[in-house]
Amino acid sequence: MMNNPRQLALSILNDFGISEPQNIEIEDIAHALKIPIRHVGLNGCEGRILHNSKHSIITLNNNTDFETRKRFTIAHEIGHYLMHRKDSTNHNDDISSLSWFDDKNQHKVLKQEFEANEFASELLLPTDMFAASIQAKPFSPNLIRTISDHFRVSRTSVIHRFTEHGNHPICVFYTRNNKVHYWRKSEDFRYYIKGITKLPPPSDSVCAEFFNDNTIYSVEDSKQEIVKSTWLDVKDDFVDDVFYEFCLVHSSANLAISVIWED
Ligand SMILES: [Zn+2]
Structure with a gap:
């Protein structure tokens, strides 16, 4: 086998x-x-x-x-x-x-x-077809949706494929029942992640908005601005730097998949 x-x-x-x-x-x-x-x-x-x-x-x-x-x-x-x-x-x-x-x-x-x-x-979606479909395209929630719809493959799987074979550093968090279970990042995502595993997501994250207030953003607003220090451990000078979060939610499973990246 x-x-x-x-x-x-x-x-x-x-x-x-x-x-x-x-x-x-x-x-x-x-x-x-x-x-x-x-x-x-x-x-x-x-x-x-x-x-x-x-x-x-x-x-x-x-x-x-x-x-x-x-x-x-x-x-x-x-x-x-x-x-x-x-x-x-x-x-x-x-x-x-x-x-x-x-x-x-x-x-x-x-x-x-x-x-x-x-x-x-x-x-x-074989890896070579994925690689061809992202060529020269910047990371965005829309790119994930386009690939997912075209190849008829789940959005979450496209996000994870991006961590393995993407052309832009991202980090993905899996949060279920208001608890972060694990995170996974691209090799070239060079930041330290806060120690949040087994804890609720950061209070100023888009993910926390879903678990606390059931906020779900529309497709047009799915790229939300956060700050670098929301999910990451960064030095004082950089805490307010702009970062982005795309939170894909599955209400029926009380599950949220958050992607964070810098443009
Ligand atoms: Zn199974």
């Missing part, structure tokens, strides 16, 4: 002769791999996969209106099937696990969620 989720995804695309994943139905790959899919109404769950020693079945929530989310969920479950079925762990996936991209957490199930998300990201 190949243990690199991205290589595995590319080998699947290659096996099926797929060069433009945005133009195929991901469900067809599951059928070709002979994994049955059932569509039912699920509550608080986007999809799951059950295995015994011989068989697997994927169940998908048919109450999801977002085509993009369905595609990402199917791709994620195929990832579990290919990489994790041997240890017969069943996975129940909601938006919080489908948005989990912590590359450092070694907890077994969380690591498997990370791997399934990496697999799904690459299957739906």
Whole structure:
């Protein structure tokens, strides 16, 4: 078994002769791999996969209106099937696990969620296509939305792809139930992050506005001005320097993904 989720995804695309994943139905790959899919109404769950020693079945929530989310969920479950079925762990996936991209957490199930998300990201949007789509374009919430819509892949996965292969330094925070679970940054993001893991987000962050007042900005206002010291540990001279935050919220999961950057 190949243990690199991205290589595995590319080998699947290659096996099926797929060069433009945005133009195929991901469900067809599951059928070709002979994994049955059932569509039912699920509550608080986007999809799951059950295995015994011989068989697997994927169940998908048919109450999801977002085509993009369905595609990402199917791709994620195929990832579990290919990489994790041997240890017969069943996975129940909601938006919080489908948005989990912590590359450092070694907890077994969380690591498997990370791997399934990496697999799904690459299957739906191979890295070379991502690189071509950001060429000479500055980072902005709009760029994330445009790529996500064009390739029919989740916004969160595009944000994390940007931390790995972007052309502009960013840092991403995953905050759930008013607690920062982890952050992840581009290699060239050269600032110190405040010690906020396991704590509520900074009181002057856009993320805190969501958790405290349920504020959700419209698409036009999704690039919000903050200051450098909101999320970062900086010297006195720089605390008021301009920084930006884009906070992507999933109210149903009480989850916020914040991206911060400097223009
Ligand atoms: Zn999962």
